[in-house]
Amino acid sequence: MITNKTQQSGAGSNSMSSYLAPLVQQIQPSGIRKFFDLAAGSKDIISLGVGEPDFKTPWHVREACVYSLERGFTGYTSNAGMPELREGIAKYLQTRFAVEYNPENQIIATVGGSEAIDLALRALISPGDEILIPEPCYISYSPITAIGGGIPVGIETFGENNFKLTAEGLEAKITPRSKILILCYPSNPTGAIMSREDWEPIAKVVEKHDLIVISDEIYAELTYGSNHVSFASLPGMFDRTILVSGFSKAFAMTGWRMGYACGHSDLISAMLKIHQYTVMCAPSMGQVAALEALTNGMEEKDRMVDSYNQRRRLIVKGLRDAGLECHEPQGAFYAFPSIRHTGLSSDEFAQRLLREYKVAAVPGSVFGLGGEGYLRCSYATSVAQLNEAVERIGVFVRQLEQERTE
Numbered sequence: 001m002i003t004n005k006t007q008q009s010g011a012g013s014n015s016m017s018s019y020l021a022p023l024v025q026q027i028q029p030s031g032i033r034k035f036f037d038l039a040a041g042s043k044d045i046i047s048l049g050v051g052e053p054d055f056k057t058p059w060h061v062r063e064a065c066v067y068s069l070e071r072g073f074t075g076y077t078s079n080a081g082m083p084e085l086r087e088g089i090a091k092y093l094q095t096r097f098a099v100e101y102n103p104e105n106q107i108i109a110t111v112g113g114s115e116a117i118d119l120a121l122r123a124l125i126s127p128g129d130e131i132l133i134p135e136p137c138y139i140s141y142s143p144i145t146a147i148g149g150g151i152p153v154g155i156e157t158f159g160e161n162n163f164k165l166t167a168e169g170l171e172a173k174i175t176p177r178s179k180i181l182i183l184c185y186p187s188n189p190t191g192a193i194m195s196r197e198d199w200e201p202i203a204k205v206v207e208k209h210d211l212i213v214i215s216d217e218i219y220a221e222l223t224y225g226s227n228h229v230s231f232a233s234l235p236g237m238f239d240r241t242i243l244v245s246g247f248s249k250a251f252a253m254t255g256w257r258m259g260y261a262c263g264h265s266d267l268i269s270a271m272l273k274i275h276q277y278t279v280m281c282a283p284s285m286g287q288v289a290a291l292e293a294l295t296n297g298m299e300e301k302d303r304m305v306d307s308y309n310q311r312r313r314l315i316v317k318g319l320r321d322a323g324l325e326c327h328e329p330q331g332a333f334y335a336f337p338s339i340r341h342t343g344l345s346s347d348e349f350a351q352r353l354l355r356e357y358k359v360a361a362v363p364g365s366v367f368g369l370g371g372e373g374y375l376r377c378s379y380a381t382s383v384a385q386l387n388e389a390v391e392r393i394g395v396f397v398r399q400l401e402q403e404r405t406e
């Protein structure tokens with residue numbers, strides 16, 4: 001049978017591609033991954049590329065996990081996650097963001113925020129549904145939408161408006177097939193946030209067109225200045241919103257793979273069906289660690305946020321001094337400077353910066369509409385590395401100016 005398929009595909013004796021689902025074949029590999037393959041193997045690279053805290057998970061969190069392993073806590077938990085963890089999440093969300101979820105049927109612990117996004121989309125999409133996605137945005141929304149049979153519809157946001165979503169921008173993309181709006185504020189890759197005043201007109205459009213919202217609030221703790229406003233806390237939005245979040249960014253816990261989704265019990269129980277048949281439950285040791293982070297981890301989290309804030313100021317000033325226009329990111333840990341005036345595409349700029357100056361940053365074009373002309377620079381790296389990186393970027397920008405005048 002394998003021989004037949006291979007011959008049918010006409011793609012050579014080793015090709016198995018004819019077996020693949022067409023929807024999956026259409027998906028492009030991550031632009032970030034493609035770019036970082038170029039960096040692999042090169043020495044002395046300063047990486048502003050990865051969206052990952054440079055802190056180790058706080059010791060008390062690791063210790064709680066070690067202790068629970070010593071006690072032999074290594075089995076499955078309930079599908080939705082340990083009751084104590086769900087209670088901890090409910091309490092945390094109420095205290096921090098004024099949204100009240102019932103831990104019994106409105107919260108599910110997931111394998112990272114990633115699984116929560118996947119579950120939400122799979123539970124909601126019918127083939128042909130249009131999913132509205134403000135861009136530039138986190139790279140997984142479009143491919144997961146497409147794999148689920150939905151049609152991703154990008155809504156361009158603009159640097160001139162600090163990459164905020166506007167009611168007009170949203171309304172312009174709505175059709176009778178629009179069903180879901182995916183929100184990601186604080187934003188990866190732009191660092192944009194939305195205030196209550198920014199949200200109110202968006203909520204009106206959501207209500208008017210009967211949309212359901214997946215609000216990815218994984219960077220909610222990482223805001224500098226004004227506090228995060230959870231979309232679910234807006235009047236009338238609670239039942240329409242699936243709040244997605246996780247422990248990776250705020251608590252430096254990327255490898256633990258712990259996240260959660262909260263929402264109306266009908267939606268959460270549908271997501272739970274997929275979750276129980278696919279992953280069964282989030283990792284038990286990760287759940288123990290997540291509970292410890294919520295219970296005793298706030299001080300350490302605040303210290304990490306202060307440190308990102310210090311580095312945020314440093315990189316923004318450094319990039320501006322280097323000759324790049326850079327709006328002030330208000331959240332997450334990314335700066336998103338414009339490289340438009342250099343005359344290079346963001347891909348060319350990033351490739352030459354990597355090749356000639358050994359600084360890795362991500363071309364804005366990989367983040368969808370509105371990303372071309374920008375560069376994503378993660379500042380979750382040491383002050384010394386950041387200083388060196390902006391120094392090198394400055395030399396590169398001056399070199400490009402010289403090239404243009406020659």
Ligand SMILES: Cc1ncc(COP(=O)(O)O)c(C=O)c1O
Binds near residue numbers: 113138184246247254
């Ligand atoms: C906006 C956003 N959402 C979700 C995720 C997924 O995070 P995790 O699966 O580690 O919780 C990321 C990771 O970079 C992200 O940037």
